[in-house]
Amino acid sequence: MKFAFKAVAAAVILAGAGGAFAQQGETVKIAWLDPLSGLMAALGSNQLKSFQFLAEEFSKKNPAGVKFEVIGIDNKLSPQETTSALRSAMDQGARYVVQGNGSGPALAIMDALEKHNARNKGKEVVYLNYAAVDPDLTNSKCSYWHFRLDADTSMKMEALTTYMKDLPDVKKVYLINQNYAHGHQVSKYAKDMLKQKRPDVEIVGDDLAPLAQVRDFSPYIAKIKQSGADSVITGNWGSDLALLIKAANDAGLNNVKFYTYYAIATGAPTAMGAAAAGKVYAVGYGHLNLPGDIGRIVTDFKKRFNEDMYTASVFNTYAMLTEAFVRTKSTDPVKVAAAMEGMKFKGFNGEVEMRKADHQLQQGLYITRWEKAGGKYPMDSENTGYTLAPVKYFEPYVASTPTSCQMKRPS
Numbered sequence: 001m002k003f004a005f006k007a008v009a010a011a012v013i014l015a016g017a018g019g020a021f022a023q024q025g026e027t028v029k030i031a032w033l034d035p036l037s038g039l040m041a042a043l044g045s046n047q048l049k050s051f052q053f054l055a056e057e058f059s060k061k062n063p064a065g066v067k068f069e070v071i072g073i074d075n076k077l078s079p080q081e082t083t084s085a086l087r088s089a090m091d092q093g094a095r096y097v098v099q100g101n102g103s104g105p106a107l108a109i110m111d112a113l114e115k116h117n118a119r120n121k122g123k124e125v126v127y128l129n130y131a132a133v134d135p136d137l138t139n140s141k142c143s144y145w146h147f148r149l150d151a152d153t154s155m156k157m158e159a160l161t162t163y164m165k166d167l168p169d170v171k172k173v174y175l176i177n178q179n180y181a182h183g184h185q186v187s188k189y190a191k192d193m194l195k196q197k198r199p200d201v202e203i204v205g206d207d208l209a210p211l212a213q214v215r216d217f218s219p220y221i222a223k224i225k226q227s228g229a230d231s232v233i234t235g236n237w238g239s240d241l242a243l244l245i246k247a248a249n250d251a252g253l254n255n256v257k258f259y260t261y262y263a264i265a266t267g268a269p270t271a272m273g274a275a276a277a278g279k280v281y282a283v284g285y286g287h288l289n290l291p292g293d294i295g296r297i298v299t300d301f302k303k304r305f306n307e308d309m310y311t312a313s314v315f316n317t318y319a320m321l322t323e324a325f326v327r328t329k330s331t332d333p334v335k336v337a338a339a340m341e342g343m344k345f346k347g348f349n350g351e352v353e354m355r356k357a358d359h360q361l362q363q364g365l366y367i368t369r370w371e372k373a374g375g376k377y378p379m380d381s382e383n384t385g386y387t388l389a390p391v392k393y394f395e396p397y398v399a400s401t402p403t404s405c406q407m408k409r410p411s
Helices: 006-014 041-060 079-091 103-119 153-164 181-197 218-227 239-250 268-272 293-305 313-328 333-340
Strands: 027-034 067-074 096-099 126-129 146-148 172-178 202-209 231-234 257-260 280-284 344-347 350-354 365-372 386-394
Touching: 027 041, 027 079, 027 103, 041 067, 041 293, 041 313, 067 079, 079 096, 079 103, 096 103, 103 126, 103 146, 103 181, 126 313, 126 333, 153 181, 153 280, 153 365, 153 386, 172 181, 172 218, 181 202, 181 231, 202 218, 218 239, 239 257, 239 268, 280 386, 313 333, 313 344
Parallel strands: 027 067, 027 096, 096 126, 126 146, 172 202, 172 231, 231 257, 257 280
Antiparallel strands: 280 365, 344 350, 365 386
């Protein structure tokens, strides 16, 4: 199998030709802590399958010679439940935890690990964040034991507004987001960056809806319609985006474009369907029709589960861990964390860098548009016949944003 590990070839050679690594044959347990119940269950289930599927792929062949095992625990999208799930994961021998849905659960993990790792030398645990994007997690609240593989809210808004500033038809923008840290940040950065790049744009609405509780978004759509908005910016994800777009289609809101963070995720593509063609955009680190190994993996995943693998940060999670194992000849989280700081490695989307200052991955971002699948972009989303096709790519430096992190490293 030809896997994306060219970046570690030099490290393998330096480790000594034919010499087995200390961790050769070890099984690395990764605990996945995210929702498997409630309105976000479908999203969580897909991401757990993605982690398990890629565990199989990376276990078949990797230069560190390790096997991966994923333990899935339902955190019910609750910080309190997440803390309990983390204790259960550690009791089962997991030294690496992954989570991505919600900054509240993310902070719960970070707080718990700061205390645990300080008190339990030799039993440290590392947190790999694949989708929780509140900028504070790598700024004022940054932690040495936390590494984020998704682009944060500010990075995505930097790319999105850089694209939107050149669109003359964007004049009146409505903001609708989830009422928690991420949603507040999307609203804040949208207003700040549009004011800077397009001071002529008018913000005609700024709504916050409760996270994973709204079943009917038609009242919000009525407000958008009444506002005269030509564009909507939303960081909504899961059911909160799928139901928002469904309500827009049901209301015949045909003259408004939606600029989203998560139109690719479970439920949203089906809600969009043919009615949303050309009207929904997304900003993110990839799309379903990427070339190379990730393209093959996405295809194989769809064949097995009849679902889309859209959380490609999962691939980079394994790629980064594997390279760190090779460099350190160990799976010890203390050695691995030190190796991941500042690491450049080959990800699914080219060479990426885990910035040492704040443990925020620096990577390129795409703007994609919902349109009929075919030609260069044949893989469709959720069997709709439509896909999010790239219309613009931004190099990592374009979307990179500064950090205020004052990293406290263990002595």
